[in-house]
Amino acid sequence: MEDFTGGVTEFYEIKDAPKDLFKIMKKAFERGSLIGCSIDAIVPAQFETRMASGLVKGHAYSVTGVEETTFKADKVKLVRLRNPWGQVEWNGSWSDNSKEWNIIDKSEKARLQHQIKEDGEFWMSFDDFMKNFTKLEICNLTADALESDRLQTWTVSVNEGRWVRGCSAGGCRNFPDTYWTNPQYRLKLLEEDDDPEDNEVVCSFLVALMQKNRRKDRKMGANLFTIGFAIYEMHGNKQHLQKDFFLYNASKDRCKSYINMREVSQRFRLPPSEYVIIPSTYDPHQEGEFILRVFSEKRNISEEVENKIEADRPSVSILSSFCVVPFSLIYHRRSKKVFFLVQLFFPNNHKERQ
Secondary structure, three states: OHHHHOOEEEEEEHHHOOOOHHHHHHHHHHOOOEEEEEOOOOOHHHOOOEOOOOOEOOOOEEEEEEEEEEEOOEEEEEEEEEOOOOOOOOOOOOOOOOHHHHHOOHHHHHHOOOOOOOOOEEEEEHHHHHHHOOEEEEEEOOHHHOOOOOOOOOEEEEEEEEEOOOOOOOOOOOOHHHHOOOOEEEEEEOOOOOOOOOOOOOEEEEEEEEEEOOOHHHHHOOOOOOEEEEEEEOOOOOOOOOHHHHHHOOOOEEOOOOEOOOEEEEEEEEOOOEEEEEEEEOOOOOOEEEEEEEEEOOOEEEEEEOOOOOOOOOOHHHHOOOEEEEEEEEEEOOOOEEEEEEEEEOOOOOOEEO
16 A cells, blocks of 8 residues: 555554553544455355355455444444445444444434445444454555545654765664764644643654665665664754763664564654654665654654765865876774775876875
8 A cells, every 4th residue: 555655554453452452442543544444264165155144254344434333322443445346244232233333313313324235335433453464454544645635644754864874874873983974854742632632741652764775776786775763762962963972872762673664664752852763774884775754643754964074175276286096985983983995096107105
């Protein structure tokens, strides 16, 4: 779905899903996100097999509604699903012909668009959804991909960058001598979520790190890097954070693991504050380009923190006697400096110096 829409996708194993999954699904649906789910088939023979409940294993369902209703004075969470076959539906509680609908009044049925029809679309309780399904996928869309102006939209920040060997390819936190040289992106979360049921003062946001051009360069032997990111809290410092900062400050949050996928994404909840995101490869000195995207429910400011690298330069009068041959970069760990190595050619006596 991400390739077709340009959105950011979240993947959930439902047995390990966060406790507020229903709220995540409801907010995603209100923002026009595409939501799909499935039931694992352990062996190939189980693919597309119908169970006694009417659900099909190894089959992709679309989520077409996330709602709450009142049933016998209690709030009930409901999920509406669609089988793309256009037939074969769930036959348990809250299915088309279930007895629960007999207690719901007509206006509420109309609001939920309840129909007794073999069209592949059906309601089920969120509890039954959690018990029966094993995987959930949410593709969050940018405003330009949405057709309706009435939908709520994410605040989206996009930053492009690159890891350069010997300069900004510092690897993960396991390499403290070079980790600080990675690109750094300042994130300022300005407003807390609007959620009257949540007593925490937090901002919900998604971070997605995607490596560029690795699939295109596969013919030349390029493989996907193992990538990930970490988030640190910082206040007022607009400079590139140095080695000591990371030696004495733990991350506020980070991706679950470094993994060799094209994109790593994760949802976070942090208090309004200033943070810095460090995207990196697992190993240092790996060159590549990337895109870092931040989707937040409220306003945020995201920008790259400039890393100025300085090296002593020979005077112009000296260079005027030489021809300069293409240079390379050398990172000196102890002095924390990057040196430019050039080859100089003497036109008169054809000797070379470095």
